[in-house]
Amino acid sequence: MNAARRRSERTIGVQPTGLRRVRQLAGAYLALTKPQVIELLLVTTIPAMFLAGRAIPSPWLMLATLVGGSMAAGSANALNCVIDADIDKVMNRTKRRPLVRDSVPRRNALLFGLVLGAGSFVMLYFTVNPLAAVLAVATILFYIFVYTLVLKRRTAQNVVWGGAAGCMPVVIGWAAVTGTVQWPAFVMFAVIFFWTPPHTWALAMKYREDYERAGVPMLPVVATPEHVARQIVIYSWVMVGWTLLLVPATSWLYAVFALAAGTWFLFYAHGLFRQVRQGAKTKPMALFHRSNTYLMVVFCALAVDSAIGMPALGLPF
Template identity: 85%
Template sequence: MSLVDAAHGRSDSTSAVDPSGGRPGTLPQRLLGRAGAYLALTKPQVIELLLVTTIPAMFLAGRTIPSPWLMLATLIGGSMAAGSANALNCVIDADIDKVMNRTKRRPLVRDSVPRRNALVFGIVLGIASFAMLYLTVNLLSAILAVVTILFYIFVYTFGLKRRTAQNVVWGGAAGCMPTVIGWSAVTGTVQWPAFVMFGVIFFWTPPHTWALAMRYREDYERAGVPMLPVVATPQHVARQILIYSWVMVGWSLLLMPATSWLYAGFAVLAGTWFLFYAHRLYRQVKRGVATKPMALFHRSNTYLMIVFCALAVDSAFGFPAFGLPF
C-alpha cells in the first residue's frame, strides 16, 4: 500500500460500472462499460492526488506560473505513468483483491477485463507515457516516469508488499516521484527543493496509509499482507503514526528558504492542525477507547492539499523568498 494505492480511500472500493447493469445492452453501452473498466484499472481517484503535488512542484521550480502547455503535457504524461503502474499492480495483486472487501470490485476481480488484456494495457500505457514526456517535456522527466513505474512494480509490489511491515515506508517512494518529475519538467534538472518535496510525501505516506490499514486490518490479515496494523499492537502503530507525522511537519519547513512567509504560515498552521489529531489518535489508542482512524486518513489528504496548494500560490504570486532557493 502506498500513495499510489490509496490516495482517497474510495478508489479501491469502486470501479467503473457497466451502464447496462450487467445485462446485454447496445453497442455504445457495451463500449462505454468496457472503457470504464479499463479506466478503473488506472485508479483515477489516486491520480488526482498525485497531480495535486505535481503542479505546485512546477510552480516552485520557476517561482512563477509555468507554460500551460508544459503543465498539460506533464500532467498527461504523469497520469499515464501512474495509470500504467496502477494497472500493472491490479494484475499482480488480483489474488489479494479477491479476498479483500475493499478491493473486491476492481475490474479483474469482476472479470470485466481479461488479465492478459490488463497486462498489455499497463505496459502500453507505460511506453506511451515515456514517449509523451520525451516528445513534449524532456528526456529526464520521461526517464524518471519509467523509473517510478519499475520501482512501484518490482520493488514495492513484487518485493516489499507481501514480505515486510515496512512495505509502505520504502515502497511509498514511488508516490513521491511526481514532485521530482514536475520539477524536472520545468528546469531539466533535479535540485534540492525537489528532494524536500519528495521527503514531505515520503514521511506523509506511513501515517496516511497506516490509518487506513487500521480501519481495514481484517482485510489485510485475510489477504496475508503484513501491514503494520496486522503485525503490531495498536499502540505501536499509533506511536509510529505520531512519529512520522512530526517528522513530516518538520520536513515541510525545510522548504522555507525557497518560499516566503505565505507558505511558511500555512505549513505551520496545517502541520499544527494535523499533529493535534495525530496526538488525539495516539491518546485514544493508549487509553483503549474507541478510535476513528479513517478521520486521520482523510485529514492527511487535506493536510497534503493545503501544504502544496500554499506552495503553488506562494510561487505563483512571486513573494520574495526567505533565501536563495537554488
C-alpha cells in the same frame, strides 16, 4: 415512456446494450488506473512545477507533464492490479476491481499497463524533456518490481520504502520545468515520503482484517494498535519538519500555512494515539481523510506562494 426511449435510440442509431457495454468497458479500463490515486499525485505535481520556476508554468508544459505523468501512474496501477489480483479478490475494499470481477481479461490488463507505460515515456520525452521521461519510467519499475513484487507481501515496512514511488511526481514536475533535480525537489520528495506511512497506516487500521486475510503484513496487522498510533505520530512530526525546510525557497506566506496545517494535523495524530492508549473507540479513517486535506493545503500553499511571486526568504538551513 419506454417506447419513446426505444424510438429515440433507434433514431440516433445506437443500440442501448452496445452503448452500455462500451461505457462499462471504458470504465473498467479507467478503474485499472486507480483515478483517485492519480488525482492525489497531480495535486503535488503542479505545485512542484510552480515552485521550480517561482511562477506559473507554461500551460502547455503543465498539460504535457500531467498527461504523461497520469499515463505513467496509470501504467503502474494497472500492472499492480494484474499482480495483486489474488489479493484484491479476498479483500472487501478491493473486490470490485475489474480483474476480480472479470470485467477485463488479465492479458488485456497487462498489455494495457505496458502500453500506457511506453506511451508515458514517449509523451514526456518529446513534449517535456528526457529527464522527466526517464524518471517516470524509473518510477513505474520501482513500484512494480520493488514495492509490489518484493516489499508488499514480505515486510511491514512495505509502505515506508515502497511509498517512494508516490513521491516521484514532485521530482518529475521539478525536472519538467528546470531539466534538473535540485534540493527543493528532494525536500518535497521527503515530505510525501514521511506523509505516506501515517496516511496508509490509518487506512490499514480500518481495514486490518482485510490485509490479514490477504496475507499482507501491513503494520496494523503485525503490531499493536498503540505501536501503530505511536509510529503515526513520529512520522507526522518528521513530515511537518520537512515541510518547514522548504521555507528558504518560499516566502512567509507558505511558512504560515505549512506551520498552521502541520499543527492541525499533529493535533489529530496525537488524538488518535491518545484514543488508542485509553482504549476508546477510534476513527482512523478520519485521520486518513485529514491527511489528504493536509497534503493539499501544503502544496496549494506552495503553488499560491510561487504564483504570486513573493521574494523567497532564502534562510540558511
